[in-house]
Amino acid sequence: MVSLKDIAEKCNVSVATVSKALNGKEDIGKSTRDKIRRIAEEMGYLSNASARALKTNRTYNIGVLFIDQKEAGLAHEYFSKILESFKSHAEDKGYDITFINRTVGGMQSSYLKHCIYRSFDGVAIICADFTDPQIEELATSGIPAVTIDYTYPDCPSVISDNTKGLQELTNYAISRGHTRIAYIYGDDTEVTKKRLMGYYDSLYSANIPIRNEYVIAGQFHDIDVAEAATKQLLSLKEPPTCIIFPDDYSYFGGRKAIFEAGLSIPNDISVIGYDGIQTAKIYGLTTYAQDTTSLGTIACRKLIDAIEGNSYSNDCSIVSGSLFPGNTVAQI
């Protein structure tokens, strides 16, 4: 590989001068600068990221935590879209993306140690189990960090407006004449709490009594659980006329139960998802499309602000999505 030294020799200048020319420093003659740049280009020079990092303590590398909870991982459209958007924004700004894991040198270690070892300039926690103490350790370690869909104290975050999402969906069902609206909620997380708030709020505002048997626990991205929960709802003496699932994917499980019960959608029962994934939209599922592009971009912008220290805002941005009406909620 061609190094600064090679260019220096070819140009009859010092290594220091070459470095300055290439980095656009001020104290250098215009003509020498241009010459050095031209020669460097000709020789196909590329700076050595390791050497530069060693000297400057900046890697221009962002660690991304993206954990494969329940085998969904990268294949989970919501998260992978966010990652996609985050990544492309980061690349525009000159940062690369490396996955964080809990090994260093092939040995079990911790997320934080891995990040320190790799000297990431910052980390983005996109998809993770926020109850894992290792995650909290990382988010609050002092390394610039940003979290998505969860907020730690003193760590900037961006979250999807889950309350609003469930409000809009519930309101939509109400506007179509439904009052027996069930909600199968997801895992016990912040996201779920926020969504429940939206659900309760909508019903309350519409003066619809809340029925406990209509609010049952499910899990995110789990077909079997959704199927079982749906069966449970359908077996009530007075079953709901509309079911809201934890997410679009879970809906596919509920659908199975509904069909097996000999019911049709939306004539016999209405259904609603959450996320706005492609395959759900194709089926015309009524859902709430989260704005993954904004989530990723904003998260990245905040992280880079934190890294570079300008206008650093240690707050929580809330991004709202949009209702996708579909055709799975019947007018009553």
Next chain:
Amino acid sequence: MVSLKDIAEKCNVSVATVSKALNGKEDIGKSTRDKIRRIAEEMGYLSNASARALKTNRTYNIGVLFIDQKEAGLAHEYFSKILESFKSHAEDKGYDITFINRTVGGMQSSYLKHCIYRSFDGVAIICADFTDPQIEELATSGIPAVTIDYTYPDCPSVISDNTKGLQELTNYAISRGHTRIAYIYGDDTEVTKKRLMGYYDSLYSANIPIRNEYVIAGQFHDIDVAEAATKQLLSLKEPPTCIIFPDDYSYFGGRKAIFEAGLSIPNDISVIGYDGIQTAKIYGLTTYAQDTTSLGTIACRKLIDAIEGNSYSNDCSIVSGSLFPGNTVAQI
């Protein structure tokens, strides 16, 4: 951050000794080695990846090319599952994964230059447009590389057995009594060529004449194109009784056309996908599940072999998948 020097001072030995102790070199006393290791642990020492890379020319970092063709990108289940599997195998072996892009320092450049700049030990080309000259440049640059679903000369690869896949699917349709089997093939790539071979071979072996109007061009992962192609097939004087789609996702487009034509699956027409993605399986789509776990693992193993120089096999591994019968092919 604590460095070798800090440990050396605390232990009253030289930096060289500490390095050797921590790296398990031979010429060092057992007791000093243990002491150094203990102190290092206590002080929370982590070696500096940049410094080490600078000195050794090894980054233990693998570049992964994963390009978002037609907006599918990370959300494409087939590729993201492969990446997932590749990643986890790499991490076990002490390698990290960084995404390749065509910028360096935020400026437009090329994939190869980006990889050189980052000094990746090797690169994996998982999802890309293999006709792009920049990809070929990268694959044949001399940097250890592995490609998936495409083979360049002198570059190890692993490909899914596409010929076999289409043979099995076609044979399955034939075994269910079909003879008017259409195939909407994907983009003009190696993968498509191989699959067409399988399709033709199956029909030929079964003495079923090949009808040109049944073999039409579609695209991978494109719902609209699949919908149009399906319409075209359905409008034939003698439409097929079974349609094989480029992939599971495309099927969702075809499904639309079929329903709009007032037909039902599989009573009026049988359908077959390819890939074995979750949502397709849920719907009972007859498909061919590719073995993404093996694809990722084998690719990673080959790449690391190439990097580390042991038993380096510059060949092409073929991985077969398995038929998922589903219930979308009627018995005739």
Next chain:
DNA sequence: TTTTTTTGCGAAAACGCTTCCATCTCGAAA
């Protein structure tokens, strides 16, 4: 005992880069 071998450890260079500071030149001000 002396000689040889083995073992344990350290000095120092090098990897490629950035940056502080010193030096030198030259035109402008005094």
Next chain:
DNA sequence: TTTCGAGATGGAAGCGTTTTCGCAAAAAAA
């Protein structure tokens, strides 16, 4: 004329490692 300051350039240190080589001490052989 001398003095100054600005502009251009280079020397050199240092970032945290690894690794070669040399040296001393201890152990083994003579």
